[in-house]
Each structure stands twice: as structure tokens, then as C-alpha cells.
Amino acid sequence: MPITTTRRRLLAGSVAALALPAFARAQGAVKPRLTAISQWSAGSDGAAITALGKKFEEKGGVWQHSPVPGFTTEMMNKLRAQIIAGDPPACSQLKGPEIAAWSKIAPTVDLDAIVAAAGYEKVVAPDLAKLHKPGGKWIALPLQIYSTNMLFLSKRAMDKAKADKTPVTWADFNDLAEKMKSGGITYPIANGGTRPDDGQKFEASLAGISPTAYRAAIMNLDKKALEGPEIKAAFVQVRRISEWMDPNVGAQPYATNLKRFIDGEMGMMIQGGWAQGVLRNAGFKFDDFIIVPGPSDNGKPVFLLNADAFIFWQRKEPDLQAGQTLMAQLVMDPAIQTMYSQITGSIPVRTDVDLSGEGWSDGQRRTAAALKDAVANNQAVLSLAHNMAQENGLTAAMIDVLTEYVKNKTIKPEQAVTRLAEAVEGAR
């Protein structure tokens, strides 16, 4: 039965498409329908997108989400297969520069009119907005934001070190780590050893030392900046961080260390805002740790942006087009962004959402405040480790150098600078 009705609707739709001007199509009597793929199937991510689907249905739409569990790349393989087969989903998860790369292989929807109607551009961080309008037109919409360089401090470790001030600059950070070490904490840093984790140590260091150098070297791949003194200083800082870590961590995720972190056996962790959700799900209390923006040598918060987004693929079916319009409106809606971020632990894309109310944590409030400050001071930059600054190929080539440097303590900072520049050259 559903098949015949769909066919009839399609037929009616195509007749309408022939008969009516384009703008009338999406507003016809069709019931909006959305086919979507993402990797969000379980945990808070799965819960959040299911809640979004419910809202979509409340507005009279038909929600057809097919999650592809696993890594983002597996979702991409499915997306690639559907695009090659000529049957892309109406909307799919995609983020960062991949939006521009993928938009070259299949036609996307021009969202400019809908975005303008919502007045959305004014409330989105400029660097972030740029990623979602690669050809000058909006084709994708960011959904939620995480910062990859939040500093998590263990309260018990702070007590052991007899420290009460949260570090602002890298010098403060290093002092605190030394204090913790002499206070009996063998491993003051609780980070893990995965590729993105190693990448985060570097990007947090460089952006904290100089957001300008970060923008030039990492985001714009400026050759001179890539060999500049700030890069070397960042590698020196990364070496210090790696020496304060448990060498047994190998390639394990940071989550392995969470209990030791909370117990005060480890002191600090440079991690994305998502760690807050992980800590909460693991049963730890907000009183056990503090979240502040990552170290910044000029004292003003630096925000390393990581944002999930939806890209919209061109479809001829009027019901899918209506679905895309509805979805775009929902994603930009402050109430929907609030709902979504409260489930996942992220912060809303819109900088005008009020986080003082119930349902937000202190960590989220500080993150949102940091974003606002960082945008005002032009210190909001795009994360390399989480595929926001460069396309996957370039990112991976750079992270090869970073992860090897973290693991191999015989590599000198100046050698690492050369290797990073070479890796960029080789991958271009």
C-alpha cells in the first residue's frame, strides 16, 4: 500500500512540477518527507537525532533516517555509494571542508533564501559559516558545536597539588602540572593516545600560543607560517604534555583514564566538550571536575571549533523538497538547537541562545561564553584533529606527523616542524 500511494504522489508531484512555477512546488499539498543518513545510532547522539525526528513528524513530516553506525568514514562510504547510484539522501551528516569536497561530486540544494529568511547568518561564527557555503551559497547547516580544547581539571588532583587557581596561559598550565607532579601525581595529564587525541594536543598548544599563527599555518597552509617559530613552540609544548602522560596509554582512548582522572591519580585533560557527556554517562558527578577554556597565552579564550552539520542533496521529488525546507527550518530553530545540545552535551550553533536556564551545565555555559568571546576577538579557529580545518587526506597526513612526534620522544621539535611542512607539501 505505501508504495502505491508514494507512486501516485510522485506522479501528482511531477505533473505539478510541470504545471507550476518552481517556488510553488515545495509549498504544494505534498506531505514533507526526509531521507537522511548519519552515523548517529546510539547513546546521546542517537537519542538527539531521534528527538529531532519526532519534532519533524510533529510538524507533519515523514522522517526516514537510516543510521550507519561506526566511524564517520563508514557513513561516508554509504553516502558515496548512494551518490554514485544517483540516489543521494535528501540530507546527510557531513562536516568541515568535506562539505566543499563532496559538493563537487553531486548537486546540492541552495539554502540561501531559507537562511536569509531565518536571519541565521548573523548568529553563526564567521569561520563556521564559510564552511557551509563553499561556493558562496549555503548548502549545508551546522547543527551543534563542540570545542576541542576545553581543559578538564580533577578536583581531587587540585587538592593534592594544593592549587586553587585554574590555569589561563600555557605557563600557568605547566606550573600546575609540575605542582601536581610534586604533589604525588605521577601522571598530571590524563589524555589518551589515539590519532585525534594526539592531534588535539598539538592544535590546543598552537592555537593557545597564537591563534593568528594557527589560522595561517593550519587553516590556510601558509608555507612561511608552517615553518614559523610558533609551530616550534607548539611542538615544545606538546613534548611537555607527552612527558606528563602515562606512557602505557598506547593507542587507547582518553576514556580509559577517566576513573584515574576523577580519583585524582591524574590531574588534567585537554579534551572536547563531549567528554563532559561521557563523564556524566560514566556516573561521575559535576562536582568532581572543573571545565575551563584551554590555555591561551594572550589571556583571552581560544576556541577550536568542531561542528556537526547536515548537507542537503538535490532531489526532484516535491515531497523531499518540502522535507528539506522543513528540516532546514528546524535545524536553525533555537528551540531545536537547545533540545539537541542538551541531549548531547554540546553547545548550540547560534550565539544568541540563552544558556542560563535549567538543563545546561556550567561546562556548557563556559563553553558558550568562550565561543562568544573568541568570536569577538577573532580567536575562534577550526579544529585540525577533528577534520574541520582541512580535507581528510591532508588532515591525515598532518596527524601522521603529530602522532609520531607524541609517541617518539627522540624526534626534536625542529625536526617535527620540517616533517609537518613536508607532509603538507606531499599531500597537496
Added chain:
Amino acid sequence: MTDIASPATGRPAISGAVGRLPEYLMIWVPLLLSAAHLISFSLWTIWISFTPSTLVPVTGWVGMRNYNAVLASRNWQIAFDNLLLFGSAFVLLSLITGLMLAILLDQRIRGENVLRSIFLYPLAVSFVVTGTVWSWLLNPGIGIQKLVHDLGWTSFRFDWLVDRDMAIWTIVIAAIWQSSGFAMALFLAGLRSVDADIIKAAQIDGAGAIRTYWRVILPTLWPITITVIVVQLQFAISAFDLVRALTNGGPGIATQLPALVVYDLMFQRSQLGRGAAAAVLMLLILLAVLLPYAAWRYVQRRRATHA
């Protein structure tokens, strides 16, 4: 050794070509299908390796650019060095372990069946499981090192998994655990097929057990040895799941292997052209092992028919 494919003898002679049709269908249809599959995709991969494909396959010609890029990358150089080390160490050590196990089992001991099953059992476990279990055992913080520390020997160190110079050996250890049972089974069959009269003759001539093995029995095993080497080598070259589960190429990129590089380029970095070039390079390495083996088989067969 491989008589499986030769036609059964002693059947009634009524059939002729029609009667043998099922046989032909059984053998040729799957053979042609799989050959066509294999060859067409290999050719396609070779073609892609010369195109500028990134996210999706595209047409175009870039000559050797993808190959040059792969060969110049640190990842591939590390992977290739690791393959040489891992391949030779793993094949040699699993050969020795398998042979030792086979000789020990060959002593007509009690419970041979049970022991044989135990040694063969790892082969029934998937590489992902092997890799995951060994990654726990070898992790200094939770595995063997911690156990020994807890027993009181606190200066004991066994942290190869997180030591970038030694990490490749953890893969050798896990791979040997997994597949020396296979070598053992083949060697045991070989040992059992040695003519008992020859052994008796050696004993009558006064040869001891070691001498009998060294001079009489082992020389008859060399065709099996070559088979074991070839099978293990092609496992070593295509090793993927074990490494991915055990070290995932780490610490850093210290335990990269060619198959990981191919997967990484194609599916993580969206560089189809370079990934295909790396895959073709892997095929060439594999051919470097398989072609001499095929030639050797051919010479053997010629010699057998001439004799």
C-alpha cells in the same frame, strides 16, 4: 599432494561427455566466475591507480603520480620495512614453532588428540579476536606486566605494545600464536606419511632419535615446508585485521603495514587513486612470492612426469 581436483577413477564407463557434464559445470562455472571477478576488479584497480580519483572514481590520466606519492610517503616506507621484518620473522618463527610442536606430538604421546585440538584451536578464532585479546594481554597497564608486578616482581618490564621499536614484535607474537597450529598440522601429516621402513632402517643402522629426524625424516618434509612458507607469507603480506585490532598501526605509525595503508588511503583519506596504487604495489609484492612458487611447482611436475 593435491589430488583433490583430479577426476575419480574406476567409475562405470557408460557416461561419456554428457555424463560428465555436472562435473564440468561444478568446476568450470565457479572457476570462470571467480576468475572473471578477480581479474576484472584487479584490472579496474590498476586503471584507477593511474587516474586522479579522490572521493569517487573519475577518468583521466596522471601517469605514475599516485605511485610516486605513495612510494615517497613515510607511511608506506614504514609499512614496507615492517612488512620485511614482520614477514620474515613471522614465517620463520611460526615454521620452527609448528615443526617443534609436530615433532613433540609425533612421539605417540597420550592425549595427542586433545593437544592437537588445543594447538589448532587458535586457527578457528578470527584475527580480530586474536588481536583484541593480545592487545589486553600485552598492555603493560592491565596485562602480563601488571600481573607480574602484582605478584611482587615490580621491576619486571614487558611493554612492547607501547614501545614503538618493539611493537611490531607483538604482532609477530600474536600471529605465531594464531597460525603455528596450521604449520603443525601440515608437518604432523608429513611426519606421519614418512615410510616406517625407512625409519626402521635408520634405527637398525644405529641412528639416534635426533639423527633420524635430522638426516632421514626432515629432508622428506621440504615440499610441505615450502607450502607452509608460501601460505604464511601471503598471510603476512595481506595482514590487516590482526594489526588493526592489536595496534592499529601505532604507537604513532610505528606498526603500519601495506594493507593498513591501502585501507587508510581509500576509506579514511578519500584518496582512491593513491589507495589503488598502494593496492597494486601490494599485488606486486604478492606476485614476487607467488610466481617463483608457481615456477617451482611447474618444475616439480615436469620432473615427476619425466621420471
